[in-house]
Amino acid sequence: MTNRRAAATTIKQSGKQNSVKNYRITTLMTARLLASSLIAVSVVPALPAFAQERIGFNISAQPLSSALLQYANHTGTQLVFHADTVRGLRSQGVKGTLAREEALISLMSGTDLEYRISGNTITINKRAAGSDTQNIPAGTTMLAPIVITSGTNPQETVYTTPGSVSHISAEDIQRLPPTSLGDIFKSAPGVIAAGGRIGSSADVNIRGLQGQNRVNVMVDGTRQSNHTYRGYRGSRTEVYVDPDFLGGVDIAKGPVATAGGVGAMGGVVNMRTLEASDILKDGKNYALRIKGGLGSNTTSPPPTSKSIGKEDKITYPRVSRSGMFDGDSWSGNIVGAYANEDYEFIAGVSRRQTGNYFAGKKGKDSYYSPIYKAETALSPFGPGKEVFNTSQDMTSALVKGKTSWGDGHSLALGYIYYENEYGEMDENFLPYIRGANSPYRVAQHDLSNTQTHTVKSTYEYKPEENDLIGLTANLWYTDISSESNVIRAYSGGASYGMAPKSVATGIRTIGGDVTNNSSIETTIGTLSLRNGIEYVRENAKEDGGTSLSGTYLGANPNGKRTLASIYNHTSL
Structure with a gap:
C-alpha cells in the first residue's frame, strides 16, 4: 500500500552544458511513498543495460544537484528527487569508465541518501530518520522523491x-x-x-x-x-x-x-x-x-x-x-x-x-x-x-x-x-x-x-x-x-x-x-x-x-x- 503526495519543485542549473546558461525547469509531480513510519527503499531490479553498460564519466566535484543533472544529461537517465533532498550537499564527482550505477554510487558517496532504480528511472530520497537497517534485505543500497529533471538541448x-x-x-x-x-x-x-x-x-x-x-x-x-x-x-x-x-x-x-x-x-x-x-x-x-x-x-x-x-x-x-x-x-x-x-x-x-x-x-x-x-x-x-x-x-x-x-x-x-x-x-x-x-x-x-x-x-x-x-x-x-x-x-x-x-x-x-x-x-x-x-x-x-x-x-x-x-x- 502506498500514499500519494504532491510536491512542486524547481531545479536550477548553472553550467555550460550545450551552451545553455542559468535556466530553470519547474515540474509539478505526484509520487507515492511507502505508508510506514519507517521508510525502507529497496533497489528494484534494473534493466540489464543499466547495470552492465560501461561509459566514460568526467564529472568534477561540485554541488550534488548540478552533478546529478550532468549525470542525467550524460546517461539519458530520468532522475526523481525533491530539491530539499540535495540542498547543501556536495558530490566528490566521478571520473573514469564505469557502469552507470557505479558512477551514481560514487557521485552520492557520503551523502547519507538512498536511491531506487526502476528501468531507466532513478528515485533519490533522504534516508528515513531512525530507520531499522536490520530489516533491509541484503543487497539493498541505502542512500534518499520528488523532482523530474533531464538535459535540455539548446x-x-x-x-x-x-x-x-x-x-x-x-x-x-x-x-x-x-x-x-x-x-x-x-x-x-x-x-x-x-x-x-x-x-x-x-x-x-x-x-x-x-x-x-x-x-x-x-x-x-x-x-x-x-x-x-x-x-x-x-x-x-x-x-x-x-x-x-x-x-x-x-x-x-x-x-x-x-x-x-x-x-x-x-x-x-x-x-x-x-x-x-x-x-x-x-x-x-x-x-x-x-x-x-x-x-x-x-x-x-x-x-x-x-x-x-x-x-x-x-x-x-x-x-x-x-x-x-x-x-x-x-x-x-x-x-x-x-x-x-x-x-x-x-x-x-x-x-x-x-x-x-x-x-x-x-x-x-x-x-x-x-x-x-x-x-x-x-x-x-x-x-x-x-x-x-x-x-x-x-x-x-x-x-x-x-x-x-x-x-x-x-x-x-x-x-x-x-x-x-x-x-x-x-x-x-x-x-x-x-x-x-x-x-x-x-x-x-x-x-x-x-x-x-x-x-x-x-x-x-x-x-x-x-x-x-x-x-x-x-x-x-x-x-x-x-x-x-x-x-x-x-x-x-x-x-x-x-x-x-x-x-x-x-x-x-x-x-x-x-x-x-x-x-x-x-x-x-x-x-x-x-x-x-x-x-x-x-x-x-x-x-x-x-x-x-x-x-x-x-x-x-x-x-x-x-x-x-x-x-x-x-x-x-
Whole structure:
C-alpha cells in the first residue's frame, strides 16, 4: 500500500552544458511513498543495460544537484528527487569508465541518501530518520522523491522561451561548412544576411530591419559592428568573425530588455565562439581538434583593372575553373583545450582562403526589359563566368581561459584576432551593367582589408544556496579597422583611380554590463527577475574623406556615441 503526495519543485542549473546558461525547469509531480513510519527503499531490479553498460564519466566535484543533472544529461537517465533532498550537499564527482550505477554510487558517496532504480528511472530520497537497517534485505543500497529533471538541448529553447527566438548550433554550422559568414543564417526563420557575397562580413536583417544599429550583432556579447555608407544602397552594418570558431548563435527577434538590447529595435544576435566544453569529450580533460577542407569552383583574383572604360586595362571574367587541389580554395584550423575542476583553457588558430567563384552555367543569361525595351543581361558576369571581387584570405585566432573558486565565483578572460584580405563588390554599381553596350564594365578592384581585436572579461558570482544572487559582470573592448575601395568611391566624391588611394574606416568600442538573476518561490509559481545595467561608448573614424572647396565630405561616421540602459525582465 502506498500514499500519494504532491510536491512542486524547481531545479536550477548553472553550467555550460550545450551552451545553455542559468535556466530553470519547474515540474509539478505526484509520487507515492511507502505508508510506514519507517521508510525502507529497496533497489528494484534494473534493466540489464543499466547495470552492465560501461561509459566514460568526467564529472568534477561540485554541488550534488548540478552533478546529478550532468549525470542525467550524460546517461539519458530520468532522475526523481525533491530539491530539499540535495540542498547543501556536495558530490566528490566521478571520473573514469564505469557502469552507470557505479558512477551514481560514487557521485552520492557520503551523502547519507538512498536511491531506487526502476528501468531507466532513478528515485533519490533522504534516508528515513531512525530507520531499522536490520530489516533491509541484503543487497539493498541505502542512500534518499520528488523532482523530474533531464538535459535540455539548446535548439529546443525556441519552444520553451517566451518570445521569438532562434538558435543555430555548431552542428548546424558544420553540417554544411559555410563559404561565407552569411551562410550560417540560411535556416534561421525571419533572418537574412543581406549582401552575403559582398565582402566577408554579414549585415543581418531581422524581419526587414537592418543597418544603423537596428539589429545588434555581437561576438561573445561584444559589439562588433562597423558602419559604412555605400551610395544608393545605404549603410551596411558589418560584422566579421570566423565561422570555424563558432560554438553557436542565439537570435532574439524584436526589442530585447537584457544586455545587448540597448539601441536595437530589430533584435539581438550573439555569435558565441568556442569554449573548452565544446570540444572536450566525456571522461577527458584535454582535447585537440584539427579540421581542414578543400574546395573547387574558385580561382585566385586576377590583376586589378586600373581604369574602367579603357579596353587595354580592363580584366575580363574568366571561364577556366580551378580544380580541387590547386590551392585556390582551402581552409584549416587547429584548436586545443584543457579543463579541470577549477580551470579551463582553449586556444586556436584558423586559416581560410577562397578565390573568385564561378557562376552557374545553366539558366538564361538575359531577359526582356520593359524599361529598356530590349534584351537585358540578368547578370554582368554571365553564366559560367568568374564573379569578380568574391575572394577572401582570412587569418584568425582565439585564446580564452576561465577559473572558478569558492562558492560560485568565476573569472573568464578572452582575446580574439581576425584579419581578412578580400574582394568587395559594389552592389550599388551592378544594376547599371546591362551587357556589351553598357557604358560600365565589371572590374576586379584592389582587395579590401579588415582587422578586428576583441578583449573581454567576465566575472560571475552564483552561490549554490542563494536563489536571490546570480551575478554576471562583463567588461570588453573591440577595435575594428577597414580599408576599402568601395568605401572610397562614396567618401567625399572620390572615384576609382583618384586620390586618396584607399579610405580607412573603423570603430573602437568599450562596453560593459552587470546583470543579476533572482528567483523567488511564491504560492502561484516561481517569480524570476533579471535586473541589470548596460553601458557602451563608441568612437568611429574615417581618415580618407576628399576635401572639395576646403570642406571635408567624408560619408562615413566620424564621432563618438554613448549608449546606456537600465533593464528589468520579470516572469512568473
